[in-house]
Amino acid sequence: MTTAAPSTAPTTDSTHRPALLEVDGLTVRFHLRDAVVHAVTDLSLLVRPGELLAVVGESGCGKSVLAHALLGLLPGNATVTGRAHLRPPGAAPLDLLDCGERRLAREVRGRLVGLVPQSPATALTPVRTGRRQVEETLRAHGHPRRDAPVLADRLAAEVGLDPADLDHYPHELSGGMAQRLVTALALAPDPPLLVADEPTTGLDRPLVDHTLDLLRRRCDAGGAVLLITHDLAAAQRVADTVAVMYASRVVERRPADALYAAPAHPYTAGLLDALPERAFRPVPGHPPMLTALPDGCAFAPRCDRATDVCRTPPAPEPRGPGRVACHHPLLPGAPA
Amino acid sequence: MTATALAAHGVSVSYGHRRVLDRVDLRVSGGETVGLRGPSGSGKSTLARVLALLHAPDAGHVTLDGQRVAGARHRLPAALRTRVAVLFQSPRAATDPRLSLADIIAEPLRATGTPVEQARARAAELADLAGLTPDLLARRPHAVSDGQLQRACLARALVHQPAFLLCDEATAMLDASTQAHLAAVVTDYQRRHDAGVLLITHDPALMSRWATRVVDLPVPPRP
Numbered sequence: 346m347t348t349a350a351p352s353t354a355p356t357t358d359s360t361h362r363p364a365l366l367e368v369d370g371l372t373v374r375f376h377l378r379d380a381v382v383h384a385v386t387d388l389s390l391l392v393r394p395g396e397l398l399a400v401v402g403e404s405g406c407g408k409s410v411l412a413h414a415l416l417g418l419l420p421g422n423a424t425v426t427g428r429a430h431l432r433p434p435g436a437a438p439l440d441l442l443d444c445g446e447r448r449l450a451r452e453v454r455g456r457l458v459g460l461v462p463q464s465p466a467t468a469l470t471p472v473r474t475g476r477r478q479v480e481e482t483l484r485a486h487g488h489p490r491r492d493a494p495v496l497a498d499r500l501a502a503e504v505g506l507d508p509a510d511l512d513h514y515p516h517e518l519s520g521g522m523a524q525r526l527v528t529a530l531a532l533a534p535d536p537p538l539l540v541a542d543e544p545t546t547g548l549d550r551p552l553v554d555h556t557l558d559l560l561r562r563r564c565d566a567g568g569a570v571l572l573i574t575h576d577l578a579a580a581q582r583v584a585d586t587v588a589v590m591y592a593s594r595v596v597e598r599r600p601a602d603a604l605y606a607a608p609a610h611p612y613t614a615g616l617l618d619a620l621p622e623r624a625f626r627p628v629p630g631h632p633p634m635l636t637a638l639p640d641g642c643a644f645a646p647r648c649d650r651a652t653d654v655c656r657t658p659p660a661p662e663p664r665g666p667g668r669v670a671c672h673h674p675l676l677p678g679a680p681a
Numbered sequence: 682m683t684a685t686a687l688a689a690h691g692v693s694v695s696y697g698h699r700r701v702l703d704r705v706d707l708r709v710s711g712g713e714t715v716g717l718r719g720p721s722g723s724g725k726s727t728l729a730r731v732l733a734l735l736h737a738p739d740a741g742h743v744t745l746d747g748q749r750v751a752g753a754r755h756r757l758p759a760a761l762r763t764r765v766a767v768l769f770q771s772p773r774a775a776t777d778p779r780l781s782l783a784d785i786i787a788e789p790l791r792a793t794g795t796p797v798e799q800a801r802a803r804a805a806e807l808a809d810l811a812g813l814t815p816d817l818l819a820r821r822p823h824a825v826s827d828g829q830l831q832r833a834c835l836a837r838a839l840v841h842q843p844a845f846l847l848c849d850e851a852t853a854m855l856d857a858s859t860q861a862h863l864a865a866v867v868t869d870y871q872r873r874h875d876a877g878v879l880l881i882t883h884d885p886a887l888m889s890r891w892a893t894r895v896v897d898l899p900v901p902p903r904p
Contacts, residue, residue, distance in 0.1 A: 402856070403826075403828060403855075403856035403858060403859060404826045404827045404828050404854075404855070404856060404859075405826035405827075405828075519721070519722075521721060546854060549720065549721045549883040550883040550884065550885065551720075552721070553883075575854070575855065575856040575857075577857055578884075578886070615858065616856070616857050616858055617857075619856075619857035619858040619860065619861040619862075620857050620861075620886065621860075621861070621864075621884070621886040621887040621889075621890035621891065622886040622890070625861050625864065625890050626861055627858045627859070627861040627862035627865060628858040631812070631814065
């Protein structure tokens with residue numbers, strides 16, 4: 346169930362441009378035979394034009410479900426509540442969760458919201474070369490047939506592929522090359538919002554940086570990117586804002602600089618401490634099952650700051666130009 | 682008695698006409714963590730497969746404690762094969778989706794004829810070491826996260842008490858906390874058994890934090 350969260354525009358955010366995407370109280374449940382999976386709970390976030398928002402968290406925290414919910418790609422056993430307003434430039438605003446499959450298919454997917462999927466192997470057509478798939482996408486989005494080959498080469502170069510590699514079938518590509526190919530496919534229609542779900546999986550460090558810088562450049566040119574990743578270093582490199590997800594909720598959403606310099610949520614602090622360039626110390630304990638979340642703060646069983654009050658769920662409270670959901674947040678300058 | 686060491690001597694491997702390793706030498710001694718670095722396609726994973734005795738090189742050979750190893754895979758006696766274990770990047774691709782985590786961990790023991798009860802007890806012990814809670818052991822891969830499945834793969838890798846553990850991008854797809862935890866489990870095992878570890882990673886921070894020595898593989902010759 347969604348609580349009626351106040352949906353007034355958060356005036357605390359640093360820029361005053363209207364949000365391109367404003368998600369409010371998004372909740373996703375999967376109904377299994379004998380359990381309900383709490384995949385996303387009361388999630389609110391916004392992405393402005395020119396902004397790169399990174400959603401970080403460990404595997405199974407619900408971050409990919411967020412991407413699929415925005416694009417209407419959830420399986421039939423899912424129920425979705427909440428709102429996700431998209432205000433595309435030069436087009437009528439719409440609620441992604443409430444506009445219907447027909448409109449999603451014809452107007453939204455690819456055109457207004459591009460997706461770089463997590464698993465390129467399952468997203469590519471195995472019986473067509475990369476070039477055919479890229480050119481088909483370009484033509485479907487209004488580029489004349491004669492321009493398609495040149496544009497395809499340009500897209501390949503942009504994502505760091507040798508244009509000659511486009512002439513291979515997906516099974517002839519390495520995991521990293523396939524990942525770059527699906528990125529090129531998502532960029533082909535030039536959508537105002539790009540959702541990139543672990544776009545750097547299987548890439549080595551130079552290509553990771555190349556892909557991240559590509560996303561950054563899109564934002565600098567006025568586009569917007571929602572980057573979903575488990576890689577904190579990747580998010581630090583390019584994100585303007587970072588949202589940390591834990592057990593289906595966003596526990597901290599703040600400007601990247603502030604979050605990395607002084608995390609406010611104990612979970613964020615623990616994740617950062619686990620980085621090899623920091624303490625390399627794991628967060629003690631295990632994340633809870635999304636089918637059996639505790640009533641209060643889901644992180645409390647692993648948290649050394651937890652007290653009795655943590656048996657009630659903490660509401661997201663403003664912290665500077667961001668939000669933190671914790672009864673005992675770390676104060677700036679205090680030791681973690 | 683020679684000191685514990687796993688070594689490649691002048692190893693060359695080609696796939697078709699493409700040579701991925703050209704007379705490569707590498708030595709991993711007991712107790713050390715050797716980081717292996719190189720660009721994509723430089724043959725890091727192939728070298729790991731050769732050292733894991735999963736792939737016979739086209740030229741050169743592997744020695745285990747100074748003894749030359751002839752052949753690979755099942756042509757080798759189990760007592761030799763089980764001295765080297767591997768942890769791969771993708772736990773999904775490295776596990777049988779039909780088995781429970783408990784069976785996945787115990788599989789190498791069954792393969793060498795360990796009695797069922799004994800195998801089960803040893804699997805539970807290792808699962809605990811790798812940070813898996815007992816309720817997870819009855820589940821199959823589709824019902825656990827990548828991090829949990831990789832913990833099971835680590836438990837499976839340690840089940841025969843290998844003298845050498847090869848980690849091929851084994852934490853690349855995991856979050857920072859799970860990565861740090863797995864590294865701690867490996868390091869602890871290494872300390873107790875004086876095991877040698879080969880670490881393949883693209884992450885410079887992880888490499889400098891974890892490896893005691895770093896070796897660079899040269900860029901492969903382009904055909």
